[in-house]
Amino acid sequence: MPLLRIGSAVIASRVSPLRLIGPTVSLVGLIVFAYILLTGKINLSSLDMGTLAAQLGSQQDPTTAIAPVQLDRGVPRAEDRIRIATFDIQAFDAKKVADPNVLQTIAAILSYFDLVAIQGVRSPEAMPVARVIDVINRSGGRYETIQSEPVGKPGRKEQYAFVWDSKRVRMIPDSNYTIRDDADRMVREPYVASFETRTPSAQGRASFRFTIINAHIDPDEVNSAAAVNELSVLDDVFVRVREFEYTSRGEDDFILLGNLNVDARNLGELGQIPGMISIAGNQPTSTDGKKTVDHILIDRSATSEFSTRYGVVDYQKEFGLTPEQAMMISDHRPVWAEFSVNEISAFENVAQQPPAIR
Amino acid sequence: MSSSHESLSAIKSELSHSDTKRRCNAMRKLAQSGSNQAGITASVIRLVADKNEEVCTWASEALESRIVPSPSEIVELIDLLRETKDGEVEYWTATMIGRLGSSASGATAVLANCLLDSPCLAARERAAWALSEIGPLARSAMNALKQIGPEDPPRLQRLAATAIASVVNRAA
Numbered sequence: 001m002p003l004l005r006i007g008s009a010v011i012a013s014r015v016s017p018l019r020l021i022g023p024t025v026s027l028v029g030l031i032v033f034a035y036i037l038l039t040g041k042i043n044l045s046s047l048d049m050g051t052l053a054a055q056l057g058s059q060q061d062p063t064t065a066i067a068p069v070q071l072d073r074g075v076p077r078a079e080d081r082i083r084i085a086t087f088d089i090q091a092f093d094a095k096k097v098a099d100p101n102v103l104q105t106i107a108a109i110l111s112y113f114d115l116v117a118i119q120g121v122r123s124p125e126a127m128p129v130a131r132v133i134d135v136i137n138r139s140g141g142r143y144e145t146i147q148s149e150p151v152g153k154p155g156r157k158e159q160y161a162f163v164w165d166s167k168r169v170r171m172i173p174d175s176n177y178t179i180r181d182d183a184d185r186m187v188r189e190p191y192v193a194s195f196e197t198r199t200p201s202a203q204g205r206a207s208f209r210f211t212i213i214n215a216h217i218d219p220d221e222v223n224s225a226a227a228v229n230e231l232s233v234l235d236d237v238f239v240r241v242r243e244f245e246y247t248s249r250g251e252d253d254f255i256l257l258g259n260l261n262v263d264a265r266n267l268g269e270l271g272q273i274p275g276m277i278s279i280a281g282n283q284p285t286s287t288d289g290k291k292t293v294d295h296i297l298i299d300r301s302a303t304s305e306f307s308t309r310y311g312v313v314d315y316q317k318e319f320g321l322t323p324e325q326a327m328m329i330s331d332h333r334p335v336w337a338e339f340s341v342n343e344i345s346a347f348e349n350v351a352q353q354p355p356a357i358r
Numbered sequence: 359m360s361s362s363h364e365s366l367s368a369i370k371s372e373l374s375h376s377d378t379k380r381r382c383n384a385m386r387k388l389a390q391s392g393s394n395q396a397g398i399t400a401s402v403i404r405l406v407a408d409k410n411e412e413v414c415t416w417a418s419e420a421l422e423s424r425i426v427p428s429p430s431e432i433v434e435l436i437d438l439l440r441e442t443k444d445g446e447v448e449y450w451t452a453t454m455i456g457r458l459g460s461s462a463s464g465a466t467a468v469l470a471n472c473l474l475d476s477p478c479l480a481a482r483e484r485a486a487w488a489l490s491e492i493g494p495l496a497r498s499a500m501n502a503l504k505q506i507g508p509e510d511p512p513r514l515q516r517l518a519a520t521a522i523a524s525v526v527n528r529a530a
Contacts, residue, residue, distance in 0.1 A: 091415055095412060155446050156422075218422075219423060327390035
């Protein structure tokens with residue numbers, strides 16, 4: 001708490017009117033407790049994706065225990081890289097996770113990544129995120145989460161969340177905050193947190209440490225012809241968070257991600273920050289494959305840890321869902337990118353935009 | 359023509375059904391559909407004030423990312439904005455009118471009233487935004503826009519200033 005207060009004071013003097021407030025509610029304790037209670041009771045080897053796909057086609061009694069899911073989609077993650085994703089889970093509320101099929105699919109999708117920035121949570125008490133993490137951890141995972149306070153206009157408030165595999169990543173304590181926006185320049189103020197990879201110390205290289213800015217832009221405030229454009233505010237957010245984090249914590253790697261409601265050609269001032277790239281570019285990210293609105297942005301001249309591997313998960317295809325079943329998960333697909341688990345100097349290798357992996 | 363008309367009537371009928379479950383299913387289906395259905399904008403807007411919270415959620419979801427109004431709906435939207443007393447309904451009606459751009463110039467007067475008289479700040483902000491989207495054809499709202507002063511919240515001031523610039527600059 002004191003650290004956050006100091007943080008607020010520091011950034012208030014540097015970046016007014018976009019300043020920091022916090023802290024937000026941590027669920028780490030609850031999740032760890034659930035993990036301790038539940039670990040070891042499930043035979044993971046008896047499960048495969050075919051089982052999950054079959055379950056998705058049938059209705060389950062919501063009172064029965066939720067079956068575990070196969071983590072990582074059965075593909076082990078590389079030891080030397082982490083996968084970071086953004087996923088707008090449309091209207092992610094208690095009702096959505098009350099459907100066991102939807103709950104399991106979201107859990108299976110999230111478990112594919114080491115860290116996921118989520119938009120669209122509609123539950124101040126974080127219940128839907130906690131339930132998904134419970135399923136992952138019952139299945140042998142060890143995921144944790146933190147969620148922002150509600151942001152947005154009355155009647156349309158939502159939260160951001162970060163979900164991460166605590167075996168591979170840890171959040172820097174007290175590094176989370178919501179951008180303070182006294183001048184009310186944004187409908188939903190972005191949510192920020194810093195993380196670092198957990199890597200064996202024997203490798204002799206520092207863990208990759210980075211700050212993520214999680215954003216959900218209002219679709220009516222991104223018109224490039226209009227004077228009111230949130231993307232022209234978001235570039236200030238990126239620059240000022242970078243300045244603040246570099247000054248206060250020595251941080252030099254920043255990832256801005258989320259539902260920006262524009263394609264890569266219309267990023268406006270945000271896309272004009274020197275070195276800034278949208279990793280997945282114009283790959284379609286809506287569930288119907290018709291629109292690109294979700295992005296992972298990095299300054300490629302600074303974040304050389306980007307491994308050049310990225311993709312957009314078409315979970316309708318991956319899990320053999322009907323279009324209607326897929327839309328019950330979300331109207332967005334997750335976008336992901338891989339990064340080295342170790343810090344790489346910006347001078348060692350400049351990240352290039354590679355071909356996509358889907 | 360008759361089949362699309364029937365389908366539109368059927369959707370509207372479900373959206374206004376007295377059974378909450380049916381209203382909710384219709385609204386969720388619409389919010390989760392991949393395509394925009396023209397002609398139902400006002401019906402969806404009314405549901406943001408539904409007594410059922412889930413119906414409201416899906417109505418806002420649909421309005422935020424799915425509903426693209428057509429110019430033929432402008433009269434209905436003007437009437438809705440004039441008649442409603444609900445701030446959420448005002449907010450979304452002004453938003454939908456703004457999405458129509460200059461073809462919504464007939465809504466200038468009701469937007470100006472909303473800007474000055476609505477008790478809902480978010481609705482007043484969206485009214486200012488909609489006027490800026492209409493541009494020079496919203497010239498008759500200039501007096502209303504100029505009444506937004508330093509005592510008003512900063513976002514509203516900024517949006518009103520943007521609207522004034524939009525009316526003047528694009529007209530020049």
